[in-house]
Amino acid sequence: MSLVIQNLHARVVGGQEILRGLNLEIEKGRVHAIMGPNGSGKSTLSKIIAGHPDYEVTSGEVLLDGTNILPLSPDARARAGLFLAFQYPVEIPGVSNANFIRAARQARLAEGEELDAVDYYGELYKEMDSLEIPRSFTARSVNEGFSGGEKKRNEVLQMAMLQPSYAILDETDSGLDIDALKIVAAGVNAQRSSNVGMLVITHYQRLLDYITPDVVHVLVGGRIVRTAGPELAHELESKGYDWIREDLAESASA
């Protein structure tokens, strides 16, 4: 059981190619991290897997437990078990957080089946409490007026409520102070289990001190250029991305 990305080539619709033959396999129960310089295509990769309409896949496949999800709509992919925690969570004016998450839960039920409101709120409050999100946030419009940290916690809350089998977390650490980072990381760690595979995208190694990955990949120029254990993150931290680029240039000219 895994999320497999095979030789993925993708571009902005009618525009520039961003992913250039990307390969990755995220097994259930494991945490993979992707690191890479700004603009290397990390967010694009996550959005393409989730089905963002700005991008088109020119070749390759994304297999979720063996099924190619590329022909599916974004919502069908999510219901198939995929979750994306956005780098920039979107504000939805006038729609309360509780109703939004509820609609997402309802979408997973069979036609005619109704969500049990009492159970739902019980579960929602429990998850909010552990993420230290005030309960008043149920009535607030989705992400509207939330601070950076509140938005990220809200993403983790949604992940907890939707129980995906594969979760991609795009820079869930960016914009967080150390306390917020610890809360978010604890929330993510609480969801680590043999039932879920995670892809943690980050620019900095700091997050990986709190969410220890099994595997670390480096994404440069739309391709995975290096894969190793957690020590790779520390190496990148001390040497910077230029080290990888230089390394790549050398091996290319060799």
Add this chain to the structure above:
Amino acid sequence: MRALKPAPPFFMTDSLLQDAPSAAALPEWFTKAKASATSAFEALPMPTRRDEFWRFSNLKALDPQDFTPARPVASEVCEELLASSSGIKASAGRLVFANDQLLARNTDAELAKTGVLWMPLSEALHSHSELLSRYFMRTESVLGSAKFQALHRSSVKEGSFLYVPKGVSVSAPLEAFHWLAGSGQAVFPHTIIVAEEGSSVTMVDWFKSASEARNMACGVNDLHVGAGAEVRYVCIQDWSRQTVSLHANATTVAERGSATHLGLHLGGLFSRIESLSRLNGAGARSDMLAATVADSAQEFDQRTLQDHRSPETYSDLLYKNALYDQAKTIVSGLIRVEPQAHKTDAFQKVRNLILSPDAEANSLPGLEILADDVRCSHGATTGEIDAEELFYMQSRGIPARDAYRLITFGFLNEVLERFPDQTVRERLQETLRARLHGH
């Protein structure tokens, strides 16, 4: 009960006079004004699109049709309508009308003790004639519908009268239902609220049809907000999709008073909605809110005036329209600040959400600022569903269609959120959700 002989079209005004209930018993001021309104209605020309207040209007919808003043509703139907009159769970009182006849009424016993008057207009005309005469249709029509207000004045026989004495605060909302049954019939619902100094009250008006038949409604509201008083009023216009509706609201606010007027516009084929807020005393405030769902061939023609006549007055208008199919909306909003109304704040925002390439939203803002030292802003925007919002929702598993509906709900809910009373707000949200169901 009167014999049910079919009445001629209402534009033949004789029939309207005949139709008045026991005309002899009505107070003289009322019958006199009625007679002059009848002549005024006949004398005033039908509006044309050349009239400033009827630009872009579809006047075809207003061509004289064979509407007759509504006849009483059969008792079985009355039972059904009463059973369907489900509004606010805990209201302090309610009035239910069908075809301008009272079906049911109740008033919280505690409320009566406070001196609050809550009764059908037909009763108030007898029991509180003098009080009523001071407020009833005292604001002249300034937004284009003088002819139709004359028609209303000449034809009105029923409605709600709410009087809140000085210093009395009514915590639970009051509500009235106006049903329209039969076909080819016209009703003339009236709502009059008088809130004396320092009082506070919330009222909800429901306008609903018994069937899909083609009918007409020509209603008027008078909201009088006394010094330091607070009036929160909601109109839920949910007529059948075949109904031609004209509705004019006049709010006057005395010093330090505050009015909130919210229209949830859902029904009707053609709806002309006029709303005037006149800020008469220093420190007066008016919030003018409307949320409109327009689909199929529905048209909502909304005209507003924020009329600042005193210093340090405040008005804030937010009108939102969600348009599906071939629907059409117009919002023409004028802000007028009189020379003496310095230190005034007047805001106006119109937002249109276009959900179909065939829909048409028109925004016509206007400013007439005659005072110095004024903060004024107005703006209208028209847009579609935001692609990033849609993707975000879909990424949570919510199908596109549900996401569209949820985003549209949120768009309009921003207006409902502005209404101060939570019970009413939740009921409005429920009504809006039901209206969007199927889209």
